[in-house]
Amino acid sequence: MIRSMTTLVALLGGASSKQIYEHAKTDVSIYTQLNFEKQVTKNRDKGISVVHFYKSSDAGASDFVNSYKDFATENMGVFRIGSVDCEDFQKICEKEKVTETPTLKVYPPFPAPTQDMDLAKGFDSKAIKKFAGRFYTDKSIEITSNNHKTFVEDQPGTPKVLLFTNAKKGTPFVYKALSQNFEKTLHFGLVRESEDALAKKYKVKKFPALVVVKSEGKPITYDGAQFTYQPIFEFLNVHSQIFVDPRKADNQPTESAASRPWLTVAVPQITAESGNDICLQKDGALCVILVAKDKSQASSDVLEIMNSVGQGFASKISRGISFYFSWLDTSAEPEFAATFGLPEEDLPKIVVMNPGKRKRFMLHEGEISEAGIEGTLDKILGGDARFKAVKGNKLPKLVSEYPKE
Template sequence: MRTSILVFILLSCTLAKQLYDVKKSYVTPVNEINFEKQINKIRQTTKYVTIVHFYKFSDGESKQFAPKYDKFTNEYKGIFRIASCDCDEAEKICQKESVSKYPTFRVYPPYPVPAIDYEGPLEIDGILKLATKYIHNNAIEINEANINTFINEKPTVPKVLLFSEKKGFPLVYKGLSVEFEKKLSFGIVRSTEKALLDRYNIKEFPKMLLIKTNEKKPYPYTGEYKFKPMFDFLNVHSEVFVPGGGSSADSAATKEWLMQVVPQLHQRSANDICLKVEGVICIILMNNGDKPDNRLIDELKKLNAQYERQIDRGAVFKFMWLDAKTESKWGSTLDFQGEPKVVLLNPGKRKRMAVHEGEMKFEALQQTLEKLISGDLRFKPIGESLPDFVKTDL
């Protein structure tokens, strides 16, 4: 009897020290048994961001702050994975994680980004701001130029469109795009895209539609714009496995250069439009700075219209422009002297170039291309490899 009473007293003391009620709270407790699976494994295999509250019951602040953290968890569960670690009970884990002060709020982004501690005043807004920096975003910008590509590619994958009058990507929408990665494709349409607003009869913001390629009408979302109700709505239409699925960020709709007649040649576009396209001759308009004069671009567009119908003549031409001031290595390799010029590049195994010597007009440029087709244009070798591009987020 005495033993039972002692066990009851010890158990009561232990339960009394719990900051988060496991029966009511959405804060996930982590310890020596599940830390590896709940934290490190998640970082290795997913794009989720996890926040962990490391504490000791006696640290003087955690007990008072716990209700705020609990409330935060109720609102942001699903967007973040939210956990707590009692360092009195899980001492080895806290030592292994080099936690030396209490409380510590640590954000664990997906690998290889290192974990980072929140250093500001003990407030939810500061913790949220830090964690938000590491949220992945699979949603992409959709406009009149890329809407059909977005809707029609991967026809088995339903598409989600959020119409918004605000800048940026809402945190809840980023979270949903991660949650449904490889099941749904996510796009955002700005309120300035009048043609798309008319196309989908959008009268108010925000507005979310789910679109299936084989169905005439989209499914409108009518609930609150919070994670749980939005998740429930989308979950009905997502598939456990979708052949051809993938991240929206991999969509061809993100590659504006694939939809432009004369795109810019840079680090991200180069392989798609020129360097890794078999049998192509790259017609490069080199300019000293930003986008060339529209008149020069129009001349290349006319040439494209002329020669895209003549691919049976043995030469495939791709037209593009290069900022030779920024891409100085390319400018040096292609003999750029500061004035706009057109260079013909063969990016094959034997890398060669030729320079257009005449006027920068349709007729003169056409003569140069005809000389190439007839075999009369002289190319010169430029070495075994092409220069590197400047790293850019264009």
């Protein structure tokens, strides 16, 4: 019995000093030789750990305590957050190569090495979050009207998550962390406020909004009061389910077909790689194509006009017809562009093409403006448009590669 007690005291380091964190009063975990390896060094494949190494006898040892407690409370679940007193547990600090205190060490997933934060400029919650958060990888996909259907229907065994956000760019940190931590069980999509048609489809009236879509049943909307990590994690955990692809021996996370680069932009370029996904092999599709001399004519202003028209017409589905918007670089696809018989001086020009069994097209007459294009599409929906047959009822083969960013 005495020997057992001696061994336990040795493992616990004697706990002779007064620790600056208390279990009952903080969300900071207290690590000892009994739990450090299990919780931190042998657990790196399951998330990111942040550890404050200190000596309780150091002058100013408690200076960082409040900031670190705030960081732990604000980021509960996002990181594993703990502390080690190097006076009580010197062996842990020696093994982790802690040569001075205080030290704040981040343990990212392998193979990334551990990182020590520079504490010269202070130790506040936002700085720690920024430093540790670098190791989260965004696993979400930008969702537009172009790739939404592919995203929700691809791999039906995996539920999909849609975040509707009014952020103009980037991914909110909490969502980025969730997308990595649920990587094997959920697919994450990000929908910008500009995607009006998708917002209407999911009855989103305020931002942010979070929706889970499964292969069966109605979409499930998160109705929590807080848009923070822990409550959203708990909500998603209920709807998460493991998807195992029997064809993948290593059972790594499967990539959604919706992540193809031409499906994540509002008005993509038609190439050999992208053409079928964008429009050419979609059922009931009418391809609204900006035929341009080169990339310079496919300016962001012109593409934004097309996107705005597309958002307005997404809900005007008639007789199974859907409009898909894209642009064609005639300098890269001269043979395909020749289908429409357009002289170079007439470019850029809007063409509406039916790529179905009876391949036909019509030219948009008039200026490239929202009102002008809408007028042409309204004619089509009203049955008043005249299409011209594609010669030989066969489209030339696309040959260009989708541009690498």
